[in-house]
Amino acid sequence: MAVDWSEHRFSGGALALDVANTVVLRIDPARRFDRFEKAEEVERFATAASRFCADELGGAVLTVAKPEAAKATVIRLREATDSLFRETAESGRLDADRVAELLGACSQAMQGGGTFTCQGIASTGALELEPAVAMSALRLLQPDRLSRMRICANCGWLFVDRSRNSSRIWCDMAVCGNRRKAARHYNRLKNAEVIYESVAD
């Protein structure tokens, strides 16, 4: 079934984190799955990201020249991004080996980017997905992003917390915040029933 690349899937606050979050339930090996399993989904992601990451991309349209090659490059970037910034969100430190792996993945991704320029956007207004993700990942190394790197308390996605008092705990309040509230409500009802049953005995 085709992935619905809805706005929620772009809750990371940076293109590179939205790429990292294409592995669903990464924290639960038994249930995790990969939205980039088919190369065509990488292309469809690029189309949706052009819209939902328009601010970061300066309005550029992301393109994918060779889907299979792009998939391999983006997945290497994705794993390096997740590994480095998840560790940073947890420990507040930058692991040198993980930084090296990310820089290597970024270097590889930028070599194929024929349309890449200093401005990041060619005169055509198009930008290849691989260098765009690499540049997004490199920007995450800025201190104001590193200090705001978070892991969603519900789904485990990475996101940059841009809230004024740095207190956001959900990637997307409308989805993960509400799911947690619903789960708490359900548990309260369940506990109430247990109490009621024990009284009835």
Ligand SMILES: [Zn+2]
């Ligand atoms: Zn979440």
